[in-house]
Amino acid sequence: MSSVTLNNIVKRFGNFTAVHRSSLDIAEGAFVTLLGPSGCGKTTNLRMIAGLLDPTEGEILIGGKRVNDVPIHKRNLGLVFQNYALFPHKTVAENVAFGLKYRDVAKSDIPAKVEAALDLVQLPDVGHRYPKELSGGQQQRIALARAIVIEPDVLLLDEPLSALDANLREDMRVELKRIQARIGVTTVFVTHDQSEALAMSDQIVVMSAGRVEQVGAPEDVYNTPASEFVANFLGASNILEAKCTGTRADGDVTLEAPIFGQMTVPAAKAPRVEGAGPAKLVVRAEKLLLSKEKAAEGVVSVPATVETVDYQGQAVRYFVRAGETQLQAINMIDGHPFAEGSQINLHLRPQDCAALPGE
Amino acid sequence: MGWNAIRIWTVLVYGFMFLPVAVVVLLSFNANQFGSFPMSGVSLRWFEELWHNDAVMRAFRTSIVLGLMTAVISTTLGILASLALVRYNVPGRNTITTLLIAPILVPEVVLAVALLLFLNWLGIGKSFALLLAGHVIFTLPFVILVVQARLVSIKRDVEEAALSLGANPVQTFFSVTLPLMLPAVAAGALFAFTISFDDITGTLFWKPGGVETVPTQIFSMLRNSISPEINALGTVMIIMTVGLPLLGAAVARKLAMKSGT
Numbered sequence: 001m002s003s004v005t006l007n008n009i010v011k012r013f014g015n016f017t018a019v020h021r022s023s024l025d026i027a028e029g030a031f032v033t034l035l036g037p038s039g040c041g042k043t044t045n046l047r048m049i050a051g052l053l054d055p056t057e058g059e060i061l062i063g064g065k066r067v068n069d070v071p072i073h074k075r076n077l078g079l080v081f082q083n084y085a086l087f088p089h090k091t092v093a094e095n096v097a098f099g100l101k102y103r104d105v106a107k108s109d110i111p112a113k114v115e116a117a118l119d120l121v122q123l124p125d126v127g128h129r130y131p132k133e134l135s136g137g138q139q140q141r142i143a144l145a146r147a148i149v150i151e152p153d154v155l156l157l158d159e160p161l162s163a164l165d166a167n168l169r170e171d172m173r174v175e176l177k178r179i180q181a182r183i184g185v186t187t188v189f190v191t192h193d194q195s196e197a198l199a200m201s202d203q204i205v206v207m208s209a210g211r212v213e214q215v216g217a218p219e220d221v222y223n224t225p226a227s228e229f230v231a232n233f234l235g236a237s238n239i240l241e242a243k244c245t246g247t248r249a250d251g252d253v254t255l256e257a258p259i260f261g262q263m264t265v266p267a268a269k270a271p272r273v274e275g276a277g278p279a280k281l282v283v284r285a286e287k288l289l290l291s292k293e294k295a296a297e298g299v300v301s302v303p304a305t306v307e308t309v310d311y312q313g314q315a316v317r318y319f320v321r322a323g324e325t326q327l328q329a330i331n332m333i334d335g336h337p338f339a340e341g342s343q344i345n346l347h348l349r350p351q352d353c354a355a356l357p358g359e
Numbered sequence: 360m361g362w363n364a365i366r367i368w369t370v371l372v373y374g375f376m377f378l379p380v381a382v383v384v385l386l387s388f389n390a391n392q393f394g395s396f397p398m399s400g401v402s403l404r405w406f407e408e409l410w411h412n413d414a415v416m417r418a419f420r421t422s423i424v425l426g427l428m429t430a431v432i433s434t435t436l437g438i439l440a441s442l443a444l445v446r447y448n449v450p451g452r453n454t455i456t457t458l459l460i461a462p463i464l465v466p467e468v469v470l471a472v473a474l475l476l477f478l479n480w481l482g483i484g485k486s487f488a489l490l491l492a493g494h495v496i497f498t499l500p501f502v503i504l505v506v507q508a509r510l511v512s513i514k515r516d517v518e519e520a521a522l523s524l525g526a527n528p529v530q531t532f533f534s535v536t537l538p539l540m541l542p543a544v545a546a547g548a549l550f551a552f553t554i555s556f557d558d559i560t561g562t563l564f565w566k567p568g569g570v571e572t573v574p575t576q577i578f579s580m581l582r583n584s585i586s587p588e589i590n591a592l593g594t595v596m597i598i599m600t601v602g603l604p605l606l607g608a609a610v611a612r613k614l615a616m617k618s619g620t
Contacts, residue, residue, distance in 0.1 A: 052519055071523045073531075084517040089538045098534075099524030143520075150524060251606035 002063030002153040002186060002276035003028045004049060009058035011044050020210045021058070024190060026203075031180055033189045035197040036207035037233070042190045043158060045207075049188060050156050051075050051304050054094045063153055078147030078185070082159040084139040086131040091116070091128035092142050099150035118142075120179060132147070137168045144176070148183060155180070155187040161196060171200055194234045198222060206230050224269050225282060231354070236238035236317075238327045241358065244279040253355050257281045259322045260300050263350045270355035278358025287352040288329040290318060290344045299347050306342045322346060384597065387590035388404065397402040405591035415592060418576035422556050425487075425572060429494040429555040434548045436495070437502030438540070442532075444503075445510045462497040470497060471564035493565045494555040500549035501554065509543030510536075542611040549607040553600045 004026040011019040019041040026032045034042035047053040049060060051072035059066050067075055086095050096114045105113065118124050121141035140160055147155060160176070161169045177200050178278055180187050197204050198218045205286055206213040206221060206229075214226035225231035228239055242257035251267030263281060265273075273279050295301030304322035314335040318329045327346070338344055390400035409415055440459060440601055462470055474493055477484075483489070512538065521531040537544070559574035566575060573596060580589055 050519075050523060052522075071527075072519075073522075073525050073527050076525070077523050079520060081516045081520065083514065083516060085514065085520040087517060087535055098521065098526070102525030146520075146524070156523075298537070331531070 003293050005061040007059045009055045022212045029184045030202045032203045033197040033201040034205050040207040041210040042207050046190045062193040076153045078141050078152035080147050080157045080160045082162050084143045096146045099107045117145040121145045151279045155185045157189045231282045236328050238283040240281040242279050242281040244276050246276050265355045266351050272357050273355045280356040282354040285328045285330040289347040291347050295347050299349050301345045301347050304346045306338050309337050383590050383593045387594040405587045409591050418571040418573045422572040426552040426556040430548045430552040432495050433498040433502045433551040437506050441507040441510050460500045463500045467560040471561040475564050490565040495562050498551035498554045501550040505547045506543045509540050513539050549604050
């Protein structure tokens with residue numbers, strides 16, 4: 001178990017910069033997710049930590065020690081790939097035992113360790129089988145067992161759930177988190193799936209186009225996005241060009257926004273807005289409620305028309321029009337959704353909004 | 360009507376190709392001194408005579424030693440070249456691949472003469488080493504083609520997994536990459552052996568005086584007389600050059616089934 005530090009890391013491939021100068025501190029034992037769309041540099045970062053790529057500039061520290069010049073096989077890392085990468089010519093037990101052969105482990109201790117690892121991933125009876133005889137989910141568990149049996153300093157997971165079916169993916173998510181919590185290994189998890197990131201991480205590092213957009217706990221990143229990109233990448237948001245009219249004594253920010261008019265956003269949700277000037281109001285699609293009723297005290301209410309209804313079972317995604325502006329709303333429902341063309345009221349609590357500085 | 364014509368035509372073509380071979384095999388078991396039908400009896404007499412023919416046995420030993428050495432050297436070089444070309448970003452990789460494959464495309468006579476002239480120019484005479492070098496040059500493309508195709512299909516992340524688990528690059532090669540390549544390596548080695556064992560054109564140019572391989576031995580025996588021994592020798596050649604690859608393919612299939620790749 002060790003901390004991981006990236007210090008002013010830059011990675012260029014020829015003329016293309018995959019990772020712009022960025023720094024990152026990953027605490028010992030933390031579960032940190034690198035989240036972003038494909039091509040954002042998250043896998044490049046992971047591969048640099050692993051030692052599969054050399055950073056062009058900057059240094060990488062594992063457990064406080066610079067590892068730039070340490071080759072991958074001496075870094076003591078557990079690596080899990082999207083496509084499992086099990087050795088097809090070895091049995092499951094041989095796969096799991098592979099890393100132990102290169103460590104100071106007495107030959108007689110290996111079977112017990114392999115068995116313990118297979119127990120941990122809840123596949124105790126498959127040691128004699130070959131990988132191809134197992135399902136995708138089982139193979140990924142074996143890959144995980146193989147990576148953790150060597151007691152790595154850092155566990156690196158490169159989209160490990162992406163190749164699995166939707167249902168299995170959610171089970172594995174819980175399972176992976178359980179195992180990680182149990183052994184407490186520092187974990188770096190790469191994914192493009194925001195729900196995986198939100199569900200599993202202690203910290204999320206949102207990346208875009210080779211840059212770190214935001215680092216924070218899942219709730220922070222979700223509730224207080226640091227940029228328009230983060231607001232849109234994690235869930236759906238409406239971003240309205242607004243004007244900040246001032247900061248109150250308690251730090252809360254007052255905005256003059258289109259459609260909703262005067263809004264007061266709590267200081268905690270507008271940390272980057274500095275005084276009067278252009279600003280952006282971030283309205284999460286889930287916070288915008290459609291209703292036929294009148295709004296309660298302290299809730300802003302504006303009339304709107306339902307344009308498109310995207311029924312998803314327990315939730316509905318509406319596209320509504322208020323004046324000239326189209327907004328997106330995701331509401332939980334029981335019963336029937338509003339029909340297209342209905343006249344409704346949009347309810348929004350100002351404290352549910354976040355604010356970003358304008359351009 | 361149309362289909363029947365095609366069927367008959369196909370049978371005729373195959374007959375034209377394989378009947379002579381069948382006749383050779385059949386006559387090699389003929390008891391009679393003169394190779395003609397009807398056969399007067401079945402016997403292994405010509406095989407026995409082959410066994411006692413020193414020149415033939417020497418040629419056999421030469422061919423087998425040459426074939427084995429060619430196979431070992433070609434396979435080793437082929438694996439190394441394939442690894443470099445597939446796994447590393449070698450500058451001019453396409454050009455190098457083309458050059459390595461070129462000996463297949465160049466007529467063998469041209470290749471044979473060119474190598475001979477080149478070595479003459481360097482002042483190096485004919486030798487067994489030259490013969491071996493020649494055989495390596497024109498078996499190498501086959502090994503590279505087979506091994507490279509296999510290597511491309513072995514995912515890099517399996518090797519990366521081995522590295523991450525603590526195996527150094529050499530250990531990774533021997534414990535993961537090579538076992539996964541094995542069917543192709545075996546096929547490449549068999550190709551190299553049989554092609555070398557079979558070859559006559561290049562061998563005629565390169566062999567030093569007094570050294571004969573089985574094909575050149577047959578060739579020189581034919582110049583004197585058509586002895587029934589030649590039929591027996593032909594049969595042995597056929598068994599080796601057809602049987603070995605078939606056996607190899609069966610073994611490779613079995614290996615592949617076990618590892619599921």
